[in-house]
Amino acid sequence: MKPLFSFSNTKKKPKHEQGNTSVPSSRALTHSLAFNLQHLRDTIGQSSDVIFRRVNEPGIKPEVALVYISGLVNQDTLNQDVLLTLTKHPALQEPDLSPESMLAKMKDEVLAIGKVSECKTFEVLHAMLFEGHTIILIDGTNHALSADTAGWEKRSISEPSSQGVTRGPKESFTEDLRTGTSLMRRRIKSADLRIEEYKIGQRTHTDIALVYLKGIASNKVLGEIRERLNAINTDAILESNYIEELIQDGSLTPFPTIQNTERPDALAGGVLEGQVGILIDGTPFALLAPSTFFSFFQSSEDYYQRFDISSFLRMIRFTSFFVSMMLPALYIAITTFHQEMLPTTLLVSLAAQREGVPFPALIEALMMELTFDVLREAGVRMPRAIGPAISIVGALVLGQAAVQAGLVSAAMVIVVSFTAICNLVIPAQVIANSIRLIRFLMMLIAGFLGLFGMMSFLIVLLIHMAGLRSFGVPYLSPVAPLTFRYWKDIFIRAPHSMMKIRPQIFAAEEARRQSSPSSKHANSSHHKQPER
Amino acid sequence: MDSKISSWNAVLLIFNAIVPTAFIVLPTIIVTYLDQDSPWAVLFAYATGIGMAVIIGLIIKHNEGAPFLEWVSKVSSPVVSTLLGLVLLQYYLDASSSILREFVNFLKDNVLFQTPILVIIVISLLIAAYMVHQGITTLSQVNSMIFMLYFIVLPIYWFGLKNYLDIHRLLPVFDHSYRELLLGSMTPVTWYSEVAILLFLAPYLKNPKHAGRIGHRALLIITVLMTMNLSEMIMIFGSNYIKATSYPGFISLSVVHIGNFLENLDILFISYWMLSIYFKLGIFLFVTLECFKQTFRVKEKEPYLIGILMVICAECLYTWKDPSKLTALNAEGRFPIMMLVNLILPTLIYLYSLMAGKIKSRRKETPS
Numbered sequence: 001m002k003p004l005f006s007f008s009n010t011k012k013k014p015k016h017e018q019g020n021t022s023v024p025s026s027r028a029l030t031h032s033l034a035f036n037l038q039h040l041r042d043t044i045g046q047s048s049d050v051i052f053r054r055v056n057e058p059g060i061k062p063e064v065a066l067v068y069i070s071g072l073v074n075q076d077t078l079n080q081d082v083l084l085t086l087t088k089h090p091a092l093q094e095p096d097l098s099p100e101s102m103l104a105k106m107k108d109e110v111l112a113i114g115k116v117s118e119c120k121t122f123e124v125l126h127a128m129l130f131e132g133h134t135i136i137l138i139d140g141t142n143h144a145l146s147a148d149t150a151g152w153e154k155r156s157i158s159e160p161s162s163q164g165v166t167r168g169p170k171e172s173f174t175e176d177l178r179t180g181t182s183l184m185r186r187r188i189k190s191a192d193l194r195i196e197e198y199k200i201g202q203r204t205h206t207d208i209a210l211v212y213l214k215g216i217a218s219n220k221v222l223g224e225i226r227e228r229l230n231a232i233n234t235d236a237i238l239e240s241n242y243i244e245e246l247i248q249d250g251s252l253t254p255f256p257t258i259q260n261t262e263r264p265d266a267l268a269g270g271v272l273e274g275q276v277g278i279l280i281d282g283t284p285f286a287l288l289a290p291s292t293f294f295s296f297f298q299s300s301e302d303y304y305q306r307f308d309i310s311s312f313l314r315m316i317r318f319t320s321f322f323v324s325m326m327l328p329a330l331y332i333a334i335t336t337f338h339q340e341m342l343p344t345t346l347l348v349s350l351a352a353q354r355e356g357v358p359f360p361a362l363i364e365a366l367m368m369e370l371t372f373d374v375l376r377e378a379g380v381r382m383p384r385a386i387g388p389a390i391s392i393v394g395a396l397v398l399g400q401a402a403v404q405a406g407l408v409s410a411a412m413v414i415v416v417s418f419t420a421i422c423n424l425v426i427p428a429q430v431i432a433n434s435i436r437l438i439r440f441l442m443m444l445i446a447g448f449l450g451l452f453g454m455m456s457f458l459i460v461l462l463i464h465m466a467g468l469r470s471f472g473v474p475y476l477s478p479v480a481p482l483t484f485r486y487w488k489d490i491f492i493r494a495p496h497s498m499m500k501i502r503p504q505i506f507a508a509e510e511a512r513r514q515s516s517p518s519s520k521h522a523n524s525s526h527h528k529q530p531e532r
Numbered sequence: 533m534d535s536k537i538s539s540w541n542a543v544l545l546i547f548n549a550i551v552p553t554a555f556i557v558l559p560t561i562i563v564t565y566l567d568q569d570s571p572w573a574v575l576f577a578y579a580t581g582i583g584m585a586v587i588i589g590l591i592i593k594h595n596e597g598a599p600f601l602e603w604v605s606k607v608s609s610p611v612v613s614t615l616l617g618l619v620l621l622q623y624y625l626d627a628s629s630s631i632l633r634e635f636v637n638f639l640k641d642n643v644l645f646q647t648p649i650l651v652i653i654v655i656s657l658l659i660a661a662y663m664v665h666q667g668i669t670t671l672s673q674v675n676s677m678i679f680m681l682y683f684i685v686l687p688i689y690w691f692g693l694k695n696y697l698d699i700h701r702l703l704p705v706f707d708h709s710y711r712e713l714l715l716g717s718m719t720p721v722t723w724y725s726e727v728a729i730l731l732f733l734a735p736y737l738k739n740p741k742h743a744g745r746i747g748h749r750a751l752l753i754i755t756v757l758m759t760m761n762l763s764e765m766i767m768i769f770g771s772n773y774i775k776a777t778s779y780p781g782f783i784s785l786s787v788v789h790i791g792n793f794l795e796n797l798d799i800l801f802i803s804y805w806m807l808s809i810y811f812k813l814g815i816f817l818f819v820t821l822e823c824f825k826q827t828f829r830v831k832e833k834e835p836y837l838i839g840i841l842m843v844i845c846a847e848c849l850y851t852w853k854d855p856s857k858l859t860a861l862n863a864e865g866r867f868p869i870m871m872l873v874n875l876i877l878p879t880l881i882y883l884y885s886l887m888a889g890k891i892k893s894r895r896k897e898t899p900s
Binding site for chain 2: 337338340341342343449450451452453454455456458459460462463464466467474476479480481482
């Protein structure tokens with residue numbers, strides 16, 4: 001069935017529109033060093049951080065020039081391995097050295113740098129320059145050398161700021177892509193771990209790495225992700241959300257269909273389940289796709305503590321999800337339409353509290369919820385030093401004063417506070433935010449149509465969610481479509497020993513995670529250290 | 533991704549195509565004829581239902597899960613197919629609107645006293661339309677999710693009523709004549725004949741050749757549930773009280789309480805019932821649309837959905853305005869119509885196709 005609204009990003013574009021690295025016309029280098037340098041100056045402009053350095057050593061002929069961007073190169077590498085070797089290396093002191101042989105000698109003998117490549121066009125030259133490479137131009141040849149001297153200030157690996165755990169690894173990704181890929185390599189030491197790199201954004205040329213396990217990740221999903229990444233035609237990618245929004249299945253949904261994480265262990269866990277990780281340079285938040293609704297309720301810590309407590313916590317999370325979504329709406333519906341539902345004593349108590357409140361329950365709830373969201377947003381923006389003070393003023397003083405002034409009932413304060421706390425229980429911030437939006441809609445509907453409205457809205461939500469796909473994977477799987485054998489890690493977390501099979505929800509096949517007991521002995525040799 | 537309906541999901545689709553309205557309509561009608569012997573009527577209806585499921589299963593097996601009216605067109609003629617399609621379309625439009633009206637009447641009487649009927653009808657139809665738009669596979673998957681809530685709702689219901697059950701109200705057994713049993717069984721048989729919607733669901737089934745089994749299993753679950761439910765109602769209120777009430781099922785729900793802390797749970801059950809009736813409406817709307825598509829041989833059925841919704845809305849608003857008319861239809865009028873549409877006509881076509889096939893093969897065998 002065709003979707004009602006189709007905002008797919010996967011629309012095939014004509015070939016000339018494809019690709020993400022389109023720059024002004026590609027022009028070949030000339031044999032004249034002066035011309036090449038001038039052309040570079042003209043195209044880059046008078047940027048103070050772009051350094052043009054001629055190497056005018058008496059013994060070196062033909063003339064050589066270096067171009068690099070200060071701040072993007074490692075100054076020590078540049079000085080020691082490029083400048084010093086260029087000026088002092090005996091191979092370059094030979095008389096009558098032709099430009100071509102000098103280029104070849106530099107590339108193969110002189111430069112003590114791992115990655116040295118030849119550039120023939122200004123387009124490639126620009127790209128290398130902005131990557132932090134040092135460009136070596138030689139007079140008399142239309143080729144240039146690009147030496148990888150990249151090295152800039154970066155944040156060291158620290159604890160995750162939004163996905164902390166009490167037990168488990170304390171590392172998080174940083175803004176540096178290479179740190180991210182190395183963290184993945186350190187966790188999955190397998191030849192099957194593949195890292196595919198892309199460059200997206202016509203102006204930002206952001207590096208993006210696709211991380212997956214060959215043989216575990218579904219080829220169909222991989223193909224779909226590659227196709228969608230290739231179809232992106234934008235000038236800038238500054239954070240993973242850009243990619244998320246551009247490749248997700250449908251944009252007209254409040255539910256996220258791609259997970260994000262700053263934890264390398266969470267990404268590694270997903271990759272081991274058959275998901276595909278997407279690391280983006282410039283942000284510590286990596287993406288995991290495809291993702292189902294239930295993925296957002298799983299936390300890394302679930303697997304680092306005993307299964308019983310993990311299962312209990314997971315059930316608490318699901319309960320919190322429903323409470324967070326429905327409690328204020330239920331309160332409105334019951335107090336406005338279905339008072340007979342309440343036991344008499346509770347009804348009398350509520351009626352007494354609401355007696356002086358001048359607003360209907362819907363307005364009262366909306367006011368309180370909006371106030372809470374304002375406080376929450378202010379809490380994110382305000383300086384840390386005054387944060388606690390504002391929290392006390394907002395939560396305690398305002399709440400207490402509002403009740404005493406008779407603007408809201410004490411029951412409503414309890415409902416809103418408990419709802420807010422339940423919202424914080426959900427491990428994925430992205431789905432917790434979705435619930436915030438849905439909650440407002442549900443409150444409005446409950447205010448007009450009571451439980452009938454709530455049930456109707458719930459049905460629409462369920463049908464909508466069941467119709468969602470994340471790269472072809474049904475969003476509600478394994479509940480809809482129903483596959484009971486994959487339920488061991490959905491509402492509860494079964495003991496590791498019982499989860500021998502990797503579910504086929506994301507993975508290419510139901511591969512075994514663990515061997516059967518009979519083959520334990522045979523398999524034990526597999527874990528031995530290789531002989532040295 | 534699998535886009536076909538699994539057999540289990542199909543069983544639950546049939547279940548929810550019958551139960552939600554059966555739960556509110558059947559008890560009063562059956563008890564009127566059979567009093568304490570009412571549960572036997574459900575069992576008798578089940579016996580008949582097995583036969584109907586077998587016939588529907590045979591037809592689907594015979595046509596290999598092909599769209600029903602296309603198959604009719606092949607075995608008879610396009611004219612017959614169109615005429616049959618028109619009759620079926622009229623029936624399904626009527627069925628959808630009466631389901632909606634039963635839902636609306638209930639809400640108006642018990643939940644939303646002030647809300648205008650048109651608002652409830654429009655909201656319900658829009659939701660059903662959204663369900664249909666998402667596709668029958670999605671609908672069946674969510675339907676199965678909703679069904680699983682029975683495992684929470686039913687234990688609360690049965691456990692919550694245990695103090696009110698008086699088994700003596702079911703006695704004496706077999707106190708009614710066969711004629712009364714037959715009369716009392718007619719309405720449940722009518723409801724059970726809805727298993728015929730499998731004829732239109734067949735092209736979407738993963739295993740159409742198991743259609744008979746699917747129908748039978750659905751009827752078995754319904755029978756178990758209805759028998760227990762009806763028996764409990766009689767044990768709580770006695771048959772005379774049930775005869776006098778419009779919604780005995782919900783009155784029994786209002787009695788449920790667990791200890792002194794969980795009481796007035798009827799709204800909880802009503803909410804659940806609302807969820808399930810949306811699915812019934814969605815299933816019938818889908819079948820109506822499918823029937824329309826096959827009758828008029830249109831490729832894209834979605835553009836006609838709005839038209840069909842408007843017809844259902846108008847019929848719901850005006851044809852069934854008078855609740856007593858709907859009650860009379862349920863008690864007396866449905867049996868002949870539904871038997872004709874759900875059983876007799878498909879069976880006749882099936883028999884004709886068998887005969888035509890035999891004649892054809894005989895002609896082939898006989899040298900000219």
